[in-house]
Amino acid sequence: MEAREVIKRPLVTEKSAALGAENKYTFVVAPTANKTEIKRAVETIFKVKVQEVHTMRVRGKRRRMGRFEGRRPHWKKAVVTLRAGDRIELFEGR
Secondary structure, three states: OOOHEHHHHHHOOHHHHHHHOOOOEEEEEEOOOOOOOHHHHHHHHHHHOOEEEEEEEEEOEEEEEEOOOEEEEEEEEEOOOOOOOOOEEEEEEE
């Protein structure tokens, strides 16, 4: 997989913003991507060195529209810790 196929988009929430102080960044990634692919993709796209990667699968929530019930899709999240001194400008909000 190419780097842009592995990393779908950054995940910007209050919790992920708090993790930014610890040099950790959160991304929505492809469900089939493993930690090695995620590490390689972040390093090539953002030109930083990744120290470690944590992944988790997020189950889709059940939603209703009137009497009809559906489900949001399952997705995969990755929390990437960067080497000290590295940072990603995308999350800085400048």
